[in-house]
Amino acid sequence: MPAISVIVPVYNVERYLPRCLDSLINQTLKDIEIICINDGSPDNSLEILEEYAKKDSRIKVINQENAGLSAARNNGMSAASGEYIGFVDSDDWIDLDFYEKLYTAAKKYDADITAGCIKTWRKHNRNGVMLKYEKEECSEDLNRKFYLSDFPETCNVWNRIYKTSELKKHHLEFEVGVYYEDVCFTVEALYCMKKLAVVPETYYNYERANVNSIVKSNNEKMKQDSKHVWNRMIEFLKSRSLNLPAHYHKEKKYKLFGLTVAKIRYRSFCRECKLFNLIMLNLPPLK
Numbered sequence: 689m690p691a692i693s694v695i696v697p698v699y700n701v702e703r704y705l706p707r708c709l710d711s712l713i714n715q716t717l718k719d720i721e722i723i724c725i726n727d728g729s730p731d732n733s734l735e736i737l738e739e740y741a742k743k744d745s746r747i748k749v750i751n752q753e754n755a756g757l758s759a760a761r762n763n764g765m766s767a768a769s770g771e772y773i774g775f776v777d778s779d780d781w782i783d784l785d786f787y788e789k790l791y792t793a794a795k796k797y798d799a800d801i802t803a804g805c806i807k808t809w810r811k812h813n814r815n816g817v818m819l820k821y822e823k824e825e826c827s828e829d830l831n832r833k834f835y836l837s838d839f840p841e842t843c844n845v846w847n848r849i850y851k852t853s854e855l856k857k858h859h860l861e862f863e864v865g866v867y868y869e870d871v872c873f874t875v876e877a878l879y880c881m882k883k884l885a886v887v888p889e890t891y892y893n894y895e896r897a898n899v900n901s902i903v904k905s906n907n908e909k910m911k912q913d914s915k916h917v918w919n920r921m922i923e924f925l926k927s928r929s930l931n932l933p934a935h936y937h938k939e940k941k942y943k944l945f946g947l948t949v950a951k952i953r954y955r956s957f958c959r960e961c962k963l964f965n966l967i968m969l970n971l972p973p974l975k
Contacts, residue, residue, distance in 0.1 A: 690746075691719040691791050692849055693770030696778050697760035698737060699727040704779035704895060705736050711781035711893075713744045717788035722747045723764045724778075728754030733778075758862035758869045765861065772802075772849040779895045780846065789890045790849050797826040800881035803837065803848040807891040818842065818894065826885040830930075833884040840921065840932065843874040847892040854881045863920075867913040875921050879928065 694712055698705065712722050724747060726734045734751070741747040750763060765773060772794060776782060786804055794802040806818040819838055827833055850860075858880040862869040878884065925931060 690721045690770040691717060692721075692772045692774050692787050693764075693768035693852070694720055694722045694774045694776055694787070695761055695764030695768065696722065696724045696776050697727055697757050697764070698724055698729055698733050698778045699754070699757075699760075700729050700731050700733060701778045702729075702732045702736060705733055706740075708776060708778050708781050709736075709740050709747070711784065712776065713740070713746070714784055715782075715787050716785045717791055720746060720787060721768070721770055723750065723767050724748065725750045725752060725760040725764050727752060727756065727760045756865060758864045758866070761869075762861045762864065765855065768852060770852060773852050773855060774849040775846045776892075777846055777894075781893045781895075783890045783893070786890045786892065787849070789887050793824060793826075793885045793887045794849060794851070797883060797885045799826055799883040799885035800851045800854045801848050801877060801883070802885040802887060804887050805889070805891045806842070806844070806847045806894060808894045819847065821886045821888040824885070824887055826883055828883050830879065833878050836884060836886050837874070837878060839874060839878060840871065843868075843871040844894075845870045845873055845877075846894075850877060851881070863917075866916060867910050868917045871917045872920050872924065875924055879924075879930075 696708065696712070701708075709722075709724075712720070722744075724737050724741075726737060726749060728751075734749075737747070737749045741749050748767065750767060752760065752763060761775060772791065774787065774790075783804075790802045790804055793799065803821075805820045808816050808818050810816075819842055821836075825836065827836065833839075855877075858876070860873060860877055860880065862873055922932075
């Protein structure tokens with residue numbers, strides 16, 4: 689049994705895929721399997737996957753007709769044999785010690801979920817920190833788990849590993865055919881799975897410059913799916929007599945003569961202040 693099964697959905701990412709795969713095959717934790725699901729890519733992504741698989745036996749390639757990110761992840765989970773499962777999007781990459789640090793902490797605390805930090809990358813290599821942990825910590829308290837995960841602001845599944853037996857026990861999978869599929873998966877996992885551990889000083893690197901990414905699209909279905917997953921998340925919380933975490937606040941705008949001069953978005957780990965829609969400042973969180 690590998691320590692971690694890494695699930696990589698692949699669609700039309702020939703430009704970014706080698707960087708992603710290089711970050712996986714060169715992990716300091718060698719005991720991993722890399723399950724790549726080619727979701728009917730029209731470009732050369734499949735050829736790149738097959739070339740890497742010839743060089744590294746830990747890479748397994750699964751082909752499916754185009755069915756979307758959720759279906760690809762679900763197929764990957766069905767094929768996974770690792771003690772833990774991790775997710776990496778094929779246009780992103782991870783620090784080389786990412787899975788070693790997460791797995792070490794998971795074993796240390798017998799954690800069901802272990803999370804690392806997140807760094808975002810934009811054009812011209814400009815980067816920012818989306819989520820940063822200052823110290824290692826483990827908690828079973830639901831509110832603390834929400835806070836440490838920056839939920840619901842940060843609902844991404846890819847900066848974490850999940851104990852495979854717990855995923856199967858609670859029948860956790862992604863809703864097929866919708867955008868923002870991470871949201872409901874995240875809240876259900878945090879609720880159902882007992883221990884969350886967090887690890888500092890290692891990063892999941894999120895690429896925001898990929899024009900082929902679904903998050904770059906803007907259409908009516910995305911708006912509808914956003915409402916759908918939000919309502920489904922709220923219903924899940926209400927059915928268990930829970931509310932949104934106390935640290936969650938919506939964006940506040942400040943206007944002068946009818947013009948917006950500043951926006952402040954409150955998050956668990958900082959206050960993001962944007963002046964004149966140009967200057968971004970990260971301020972300490974409110975106590």
